[in-house]
Amino acid sequence: xxxxxxxxxxxxxxxxxxxxxxxxxxxxxxxxxxxxxxxxxxxxxxxxxxxxxxxxxxxxxxxxxxxxxxxxxxxxxxxxxxxxxxxxxxxxxxxxxxxxxxxxxxxxxxxxxxxxxxxxxxxxxxxxxxxxxxxxxxxxxxxxxxxxxxxxxx
Amino acid sequence: xxxxxxxxxxxxxxxxxxxxxxxxxxxxxxxxxxxxxxxxxxxxxxxxxxxxxxxxxxxxxxxxxxxxxxxxxxxxxxxxxxxxxxxxxxxxxxxxxxxxxxxxxxxxxxxxxxxxxxxxxxxxxxxxxxxxxxxxxxxxxxxxxxxxxxxxxx
DNA sequence: ATTTTTATCGCAATATTATTGCCATAATTC
DNA sequence: GAATTATGGCAATAATATTGCGATAAAAAT
Numbered sequence: 325x326x327x328x329x330x331x332x333x334x335x336x337x338x339x340x341x342x343x344x345x346x347x348x349x350x351x352x353x354x355x356x357x358x359x360x361x362x363x364x365x366x367x368x369x370x371x372x373x374x375x376x377x378x379x380x381x382x383x384x385x386x387x388x389x390x391x392x393x394x395x396x397x398x399x400x401x402x403x404x405x406x407x408x409x410x411x412x413x414x415x416x417x418x419x420x421x422x423x424x425x426x427x428x429x430x431x432x433x434x435x436x437x438x439x440x441x442x443x444x445x446x447x448x449x450x451x452x453x454x455x456x457x458x459x460x461x462x463x464x465x466x467x468x469x470x471x472x473x474x475x476x477x478x
Numbered sequence: 479x480x481x482x483x484x485x486x487x488x489x490x491x492x493x494x495x496x497x498x499x500x501x502x503x504x505x506x507x508x509x510x511x512x513x514x515x516x517x518x519x520x521x522x523x524x525x526x527x528x529x530x531x532x533x534x535x536x537x538x539x540x541x542x543x544x545x546x547x548x549x550x551x552x553x554x555x556x557x558x559x560x561x562x563x564x565x566x567x568x569x570x571x572x573x574x575x576x577x578x579x580x581x582x583x584x585x586x587x588x589x590x591x592x593x594x595x596x597x598x599x600x601x602x603x604x605x606x607x608x609x610x611x612x613x614x615x616x617x618x619x620x621x622x623x624x625x626x627x628x629x630x631x632x
Numbered sequence: 633a634t635t636t637t638t639a640t641c642g643c644a645a646t647a648t649t650a651t652t653g654c655c656a657t658a659a660t661t662c
Numbered sequence: 663g664a665a666t667t668a669t670g671g672c673a674a675t676a677a678t679a680t681t682g683c684g685a686t687a688a689a690a691a692t
Binding site for chain 1: 669670671672
């Protein structure tokens with residue numbers, strides 16, 4: 325799909341303000357509401373826009389501890405990996421699980437919990453109990469300098 | 479602020495479907511539209527909802543390479559850190575910059591670029607040129623097993 | 633326990649917004 | 663340069679958001 329100036333503007337704006345009205349959206353990009361809405365629908369249909377999400381304040385929800393966990397697996401079999409991924413996907417505290425390159429770890433998890441007690445419980449009772457997990461190393465996030473969901477539009 | 483059953487439902491739903499209409503939202507949580515809207519506004523006012531964002535498909539935008547960069551600083555002075563953070567915040571490819579604990583790095587960056595050429599350019603021409611950056615270690619993301627923006631509602 | 637107070641709901645009226653069909657015009661192709 | 667296709671704008675209709683207000687339920691106080 326070919327993106328023109330309008331499409332790029334729409335994507336950029338909707339990344340910033342996902343609940344903006346179509347009328348204001350139209351004004352901002354310099355189109356009338358009807359073609360504007362048609363373009364947004366087209367971007368959704370094409371799968372360029374995959375969804376819309378509210379962003380919440382973690383602290384106000386009592387979630388004060390954000391951590392990165394690097395995980396190594398003992399044996400690199402597809403079953404081990406599939407099982408690990410299924411187990412990890414079911415944990416609501418796991419915001420991100422990335423299969424990464426590098427000698428130090430196979431996966432990096434990003435998890436959010438209330439406090440250190442909850443972290444300990446998650447790590448000891450859930451994550452280290454998953455079959456195949458051999459090495460675990462935690463880093464804690466002291467500050468989120470940048471936290472964007474918005475992709476750069478090429 | 480005290481959250482009841484309705485508020486929690488609203489937060490959960492809006493995290494999943496940020497552009498759902500107020501009417502459908504009201505139906506789903508079992509309230510009529512007016513108190514539903516008033517609650518959403520209250521959650522926004524209280525800062526529990528900080529914004530709404532469209533989620534885009536990175537691949538369809540031509541952004542195929544996601545990487546984690548661990549960065550160590552030579553001297554841990556406030557000026558060095560402030561300067562680094564300002565420079566990094568200005569780069570659109572940087573989706574996340576976390577100040578983390580651990581001996582291996584001071585920061586972890588998450589960056590997204592078109593390809594390895596773009597990655598090389600970003601690393602060599604931008605990031606390693608920032609004053610104070612002494613150690614850099616890259617990991618590449620092979621697969622995003624979990625990638626949620628939705629926080630667990632306590 | 634009963635009264636007072638406060639919070640919050642649902643209804644109804646109004647304002648705003650989304651959606652669709654249609655024609656005109658601009659861009660593209662032949 | 664003519665034919666074709668794509669895309670914009672207008673206007674009518676449908677749907678949704680928004681607000682005031684009275685009723686009801688929950689909470690606090692006596």
